[in-house]
Amino acid sequence: MIVTTDDLFKHAYGNYAVGAYNINNLEQTVGLFRGNLGQSASNDDPVDPALSAPFIIQLSRGARKYSDKRFLEGMIRTAEEVFPKAVFAVHLDHGTEEACYDCIDSGFYSSVMIDASHEPLAENIAITKRVVDRAHEKGIVVEAELGQLGGVEEDVVGSVSLTDPDEAVEFVEKSGCDSLAVAIGTSHGAYKFTGSQGLHFDVLEKIQELLPDGFPLVMHGSSSVPKEWVDRINNAGGAMKNASGVDENQYLPAAKLGVCKVNIDTDGRLVWCAIHRESFRDNPENFDLRPPGELFMAAYARYIAHKNGKLGSAGQLEAVRKSRVK
Ligand code: G3H
Ligand code: 13P
Ligand code: ZN
Numbered sequence: 001m002i003v004t005t006d007d008l009f010k011h012a013y014g015n016y017a018v019g020a021y022n023i024n025n026l027e028q029t030v031g032l033f034r035g036n037l038g039q040s041a042s043n044d045d046p047v048d049p050a051l052s053a054p055f056i057i058q059l060s061r062g063a064r065k066y067s068d069k070r071f072l073e074g075m076i077r078t079a080e081e082v083f084p085k086a087v088f089a090v091h092l093d094h095g096t097e098e099a100c101y102d103c104i105d106s107g108f109y110s111s112v113m114i115d116a117s118h119e120p121l122a123e124n125i126a127i128t129k130r131v132v133d134r135a136h137e138k139g140i141v142v143e144a145e146l147g148q149l150g151g152v153e154e155d156v157v158g159s160v161s162l163t164d165p166d167e168a169v170e171f172v173e174k175s176g177c178d179s180l181a182v183a184i185g186t187s188h189g190a191y192k193f194t195g196s197q198g199l200h201f202d203v204l205e206k207i208q209e210l211l212p213d214g215f216p217l218v219m220h221g222s223s224s225v226p227k228e229w230v231d232r233i234n235n236a237g238g239a240m241k242n243a244s245g246v247d248e249n250q251y252l253p254a255a256k257l258g259v260c261k262v263n264i265d266t267d268g269r270l271v272w273c274a275i276h277r278e279s280f281r282d283n284p285e286n287f288d289l290r291p292p293g294e295l296f297m298a299a300y301a302r303y304i305a306h307k308n309g310k311l312g313s314a315g316q317l318e319a320v321r322k323s324r325v326k
Contacts, residue, residue, distance in 0.1 A: 002080065003324060005089040005111035006141050006178065008054050009216040009260040011323045016312025017219075017255040020056035021304065022093060022265035024063045028272070029075045031297040032057065033083040035304025036317075047085050052317035053308040055086075056110075056261060058093040073108050087320055091143070093263070100131045104140050111135075113181070117145035121167060128175035136176075143261075146171045147183030149221050160187065165206040172211055179216040179261065182207055186221035190230075190243040190266050199250050201257065208258040216260040223266035224248045224310075229274050236277035248310040255312060262311055271303050272296055 008018045019036075023029050034040060036055045038048025059072055076090060089110035092103040096115075103109040112135060116127040128144040135142045147163030163182040172180060184200045186192060207217065225245025233240055251262055279292035286292075308314040 001084075001087050001321075002110060003054075003087055003089055003320075004139075004141065005056060005091060005143075005261075007324055008056065008089055008320065009179065010214075011054070011316070011320045012255070012260045012313070013214050013216060014256060014258065016316060017251055017259050017262040018054055018056055018313055019304070019308055019311050020058050020091060020093075020218075020261050020263045021268060022058045022060055022063065022263075023072070023075075024066050026075060027293050027297050028268060028300065029057075029079055031300030032304055033079045033086055034297065034301035036088070036308065037083060037085055038305055038314075040298050040301040040305070043082055049318060050315050051305045051308065052085070052315065053311075053313040054088065054317055054320045055304075055308075055313070056089045056091050058091045058263065058265075060093040060265075061095065061099050063093075064099075073106075085317070087317055095131075097127055097131060100142075101134060104131075104135050104138055107138075109140060111141045111143060111178075113143040113145070114177075115145050115181075117148055117181075117183075121146075121171065125171060125174045128171075128177055132176040132178075141178035142176075143179045143181055143218055144171070144175055144177035145181035145183075145218075145220070149183050149187045160185075162200060162203050163207060165203065165210050168207050169210045172215065179218050180207075180211075181218040181220050184219070186219060186246055188221045188266070190223070190225050190240060190245070190270065192221065192223075192225065192246065193244045194242070198247060199254060201253065204254060204257045204259070211258075215258065217258045218261040218263065219254060219259045220263045222246050222251070222262045223264050223270075225266060225270065229267070229270040232274035233270065233277060236274065236281045238273065238277060248307075251311050264307065267303065267307070268300060271300050275299050 038051025039045035092112040094115045100112040114131040116124040148161040230243045275296045
């Protein structure tokens with residue numbers, strides 16, 4: 001069942017965060033749905049209520065271009081039929097104004113992100129407000145971003161600039177956005193920290209204190225880049241040196257401070273890369289795509305279930321469903 005992103009945030013606020021996972025292809029889609037229902041080996045496994053979680057599927061502009069946005073929409077609609085118990089929202093990740101309007105007009109998306117965070121404050125507000133006005137006409141909610149993460153996102157190479165809490169208040173008030181992505185020390189990709197840095201909880205706390213009660217915050221660049229997966233990649237011929245990510249044990253403390261959505265893409269790529277490298281290393285005669293594909297779907301499903309445990313969303317599915325039919 002596709003729901004609005006707002007419904008998910010209302011249920012999660014202050015208690016847990018909803019995982020927002022990027023997809024690009026069929027195997028990621030199947031693994032993601034299975035993982036959020038506690039099924040790993042097959043689509044016919046019994047659903048595990050203790051592992052079942054609401055989730056957000058995110059589509060980046062790169063993903064929409066990779067195979068054609070219509071394939072992604074078709075896959076998600078089919079997944080809804082194959083996994084009737086799933087409760088999820090569909091979200092545009094890092095949209096431009098043009099991409100936001102395309103998604104708003106399509107009638108398929110639950111929410112869009114307008115990312116004008118690289119613009120000066122006034123321009124970011126003006127662009128975001130235009131998107132908000134158009135989205136709200138169609139009942140779609142809008143995520144915006146203030147501050148700059150490090151790393152690379154789509155075609156923008158960022159330099160870190162943490163979100164200023166006072167500016168966040170002005171931004172939310174003037175733009176009318178429904179949720180705000182804040183820069184609190186994370187960055188996109190597999191190389192987030194050079195030392196023992198972590199999240200800036202002091203900044204997050206101040207932002208939550210100043211914004212209206214219950215206003216949902218979003219954390220981008222939240223992959224944990226697990227050492228286990230990086231080592232598996234490197235042991236199977238990869239060359240990922242000094243990769244590092246967010247400490248998974250920081251997700252819940254962030255959720256308590258109003259973070260309702262935690263964006264994870266890189267971790268899924270690591271699982272994909274390790275499984276495929278190992279599979280071809282161990283079976284050099286194989287040229288069939290299905291054996292590694294099957295291994296990947298099962299491994300990704302298990303990874304998602306693990307992640308949802310850390311986010312606190314595992315086990316929340318029935319409660320979310322009930323909260324919507326009041
Ligand atoms: O923040 C960006 C996401 O990880 C999406 O990445 O633009 O390469 O699909 P992508
Ligand atoms: P990661 O690169 O940490 O997975 O972040 C993904 C993201 O923020 C997508 O918008
Ligand atoms: Zn992002």
